[in-house]
Amino acid sequence: MDTKTLQEPKRTANTAAIEAIVEAHAGQPGALLPVLHAIQDRLAYVPDESVPIVAAGLNLSRAEVHGVITFYHLFRTTAPGKQTLYVCRAEACQAMGSRALEQHIKEKLNIDFHETTADGRFSLEPVYCLGNCACSPAVMIDETVHGRVSNDRIDELLS
């Protein structure tokens, strides 16, 4: 038997914050998504060390917690760049040239989707609709949506 799993996990700078979040949500029906959101809002990602803490606090198995984290596109298990750029890949944006915009952004940042620039400034994520479909193509930087985005406009936003 692997004895590593039985050892008390090492505490990190994030441990207390994760424990406090779990405690604050314990008792809430269906608390797992709110807990994971709270962790990600606080730490910008869901560190692996969250899994056993959340599992114990919400009376779930680690497999269940891991399964939920990996099912949803939004949750990430590694630290993102300073800002996250979400580029809409859905049909309304396609109709207004988002495929070319997507290519331009990837070349400009020199990364693919789900990657972070070498200087740590931007993470790039695809998104399937921002609900800004009358003013396509659209991107979102952190929580700010931009409409009718041209190559020049994105260069401006990323500079």
Place this chain on the structure above:
Amino acid sequence: MSSADTVRVFVPSDTTARSLGADSVAEAIEAEAASRERPVEIMRNGSRGLYWLEPMIEVEVAGERLAYGPVTPDDVADLFEADFLGGGAHPKALGATEAIPYLAEQSRLTMARVGIVDPLSLDDYRAHGGYRGLENAIAMPGEAIVKAITDSGLRGRGGAAFPTGIKWNTVLGAKGDQKYVVCNADEGDSGTFADRMIMESDPFVLIEGMTIAGIAVGATRGYVYIRAEYPQSIQTMDAAIQSAQEAGLLGDSVMGGEHAFHLEVREAAGAYICGEETSLLESLEGKRGVIRFRPPLPAIEGLFGKPTIVNNVISLSSVPIILDKGADYYKDYGVGRSRGTLTVQLAGNIKQGGMVEIAFGKTLRELLYDFGGGSATGRPIRAVQAGGPLGAYVHPSLFDTPLDYEQFAQVGAMIGHGGLVVFDDTVDMGEQARFAMEFCAIESCGKCTPCRIGAVRGVEVIDRIRSGVEADANRALLRDLCGTMVDGSLCALGGMAPFPVLSVLDHFPEDLEPQH
């Protein structure tokens, strides 16, 4: 510091207006007014939904609202120079807002207050007819409320068009110590933004609709499941729920009466499948958004195994006006079995994109050309995807089809949530067919094989056709695969993702040829 000569200026604050710089316009107006010592009161309304004119500001002159747009910060000094505060002439002047044909020709029932009121002002909401529906409902037995919804002919506006009254009646008749009302605000279909508009521009109408639903069926708890891609909707709904609680419109005693109704926002996490109602319920329970077998129906065993109403934002937001003005008032709009109004969203490559709420019955052509003004690029429209990423691409030869659930179904299309995504003649329909399968592969919950494997195979088969590998045999295989997915998938994702693909095979076969 408001005085008699203070002019009210409305600057929209919804996501789309802000995505086009509305905040900078508001700042510029404030700064310019201060430097000219002109007292203005800047109101941040939602958006009227005339998105091609955003940011579209309005000034109130002699009790009437006059519009100017689209306004950039650079226009502001010029607007002051032209005395826009007094309704002065300017190249960006659009006249009285209500008289703009795009708006004047609509029938705004569900969206009656959208863009007019301050989204977070309960006083404004009430001053524009808000909470009259709930006042009536509170005095009615649950059966009578459900009957009003049934009589109105309202059908689920999320896409499936299931009669709302029948769903409510099932929950009403189901036994349970706890029942729930769940609002599906996981508006993931491209080309749709009606739910977002309601949540950001008139959140109280959704709260009121959900409260009425709760009272009707005896549910004391509700959840609004909002997609994470809509941060502003989440913030606005949260704030509105807080205000409604403080005003005694939610909580242990709604309007001081015997009914309790508690409401909470839950944030989704970027999975398209969670727009499917059983997957949504799993997600609310804190699980992977894997769909459930039906039966049991959510109306019998829904959230946490209890009887649950699951309705879309627009369906629930149409409830207050039905309870306020009566089932007949609502039913008088529309045609055939499609009663009331549809919130059409004109999106993609369209000159005049935005929200058009109209009675069922107008043709697609009227929407695209009379309201939409044709494509944004000025090129011919080649295809329109109706009803989201699982909807067929409609060929121009079918543009005279009236907006009616049944007539759309007859031509192999669907109205769905009312989203219309327009493409001009530069579109490569083969690429669109491929994307339909790719999207299904990315978003499949993985529960059933036709969807999980079929979508991946679909992409591969389309790639083979396009690269000239046994094109005829692979086209036949693609049709066969689509049939398997349609007939064998457990839910609408795998079951309908083939529709756009089949529509390309049927109507745009020249685009599913080997690429050179």
